Amino acid sequence: MKVSVIMPVERLGGDAERAIGSVLAQQTDFPFELIVVSAAPLSALSKAGVRNVVEPNRNPATRRNRAVSECRGEILAFIDDDAMADPLWLATAIAHFDKFPKVVCLGGPDPAPPDSSRAELISETLLATPYVGSGIKCHEAPPGVFAIKKPSDIALVNLFVRRDGFTGFDESVGYIGEDTALIEKLMQRGAVIYHSGVRVYHRRRAFPFAYLKQRWRYRVKTGQRPIRDRRVYWFLVAGTLTILIPILWIKYYLVTLILGARTTRLPKSYWPLLPFAFALHHLTYYFGILWGLVTLRLRTRQPTAPE
Numbered sequence: 434m435k436v437s438v439i440m441p442v443e444r445l446g447g448d449a450e451r452a453i454g455s456v457l458a459q460q461t462d463f464p465f466e467l468i469v470v471s472a473a474p475l476s477a478l479s480k481a482g483v484r485n486v487v488e489p490n491r492n493p494a495t496r497r498n499r500a501v502s503e504c505r506g507e508i509l510a511f512i513d514d515d516a517m518a519d520p521l522w523l524a525t526a527i528a529h530f531d532k533f534p535k536v537v538c539l540g541g542p543d544p545a546p547p548d549s550s551r552a553e554l555i556s557e558t559l560l561a562t563p564y565v566g567s568g569i570k571c572h573e574a575p576p577g578v579f580a581i582k583k584p585s586d587i588a589l590v591n592l593f594v595r596r597d598g599f600t601g602f603d604e605s606v607g608y609i610g611e612d613t614a615l616i617e618k619l620m621q622r623g624a625v626i627y628h629s630g631v632r633v634y635h636r637r638r639a640f641p642f643a644y645l646k647q648r649w650r651y652r653v654k655t656g657q658r659p660i661r662d663r664r665v666y667w668f669l670v671a672g673t674l675t676i677l678i679p680i681l682w683i684k685y686y687l688v689t690l691i692l693g694a695r696t697t698r699l700p701k702s703y704w705p706l707l708p709f710a711f712a713l714h715h716l717t718y719y720f721g722i723l724w725g726l727v728t729l730r731l732r733t734r735q736p737t738a739p740e
Contacts, residue, residue, distance in 0.1 A: 442475065460524060544644050556639065566696075
């Protein structure tokens with residue numbers, strides 16, 4: 434078996450069925466299998482080529498590790514149940530692995546699908562805008578093929594790993610960050626590549642509530658983990674100065690308006706509102722990281738129980 438595609442699924446219907454269909458419709462000249470891992474058996478999965486692995490533990494790292502233990506492929510391909518793979522997703526990735534045997538891991542862009550709502554496209558703009566967005570290459574979707582500079586440049590929604598190089602997801606990390614921890618290890622073992630031709634379309638959380646709730650959880654987790662990326666500290670400094678110095682608000686509005694307008698797929702009537710969306714986005718990041726640092730400090734100060 435050439436490839437094992439692994440997809441955690443909470444429940445069937447809607448996006449999950451489209452995700453499964455997009456994998457089964459891949460245009461390849463090599464065999465592959467699709468493993469759907471779920472908390473309970475999914476009896477509706479009767480389509481040829483789909484295997485259902487049951488893992489009651491809802492830890493996403495545990496689920497994916499369980500699926501890997503059941504797979505037969507030389508290459509592991511990970512995709513989420515709210516993503517749709519391009520028809521040449523597998524073929525493009527495997528061609529690169531075959532051509533470059535030193536590549537141990539590969540990922541690609543994950544833009545929002547064409548049928549996204551306006552609320553989802555606002556979230557897409559916040560993630561994809563260079564310099565003031567997420568800062569993550571797979572969200573910004575630049576063209577080309579290159580070695581990534583930081584583990585977060587590619588994501589688990591669109592990730593390929595050689596089976597013999599896979600060290601397992603760290604189950605102690607749990608939700609948020611398990612892919613970054615794995616990619617960081619893989620970068621020490623060989624080449625980890627971003628390939629713009631290896632594309633999936635990833636459903637975004639609708640702005641504002643669902644999106645900001647998700648971002649808050651991410652950034653609290655950032656603050657609770659050891660921070661090795663100096664850009665986090667620079668972000669906190671820049672955020673503090675921008676909040677305290679009102680004259681910078683005008684510059685902030687203009688910069689986010691210009692960069693957001695160059696990136697967004699929203700109609701022009703939405704453009705003047707983009708800076709306010711960016712402000713909520715950045716404030717969520719800012720206070721989320723600070724709250725993570727505070728809760729980490731409180732946790733480490735808790736007295737240990739006497740033996």
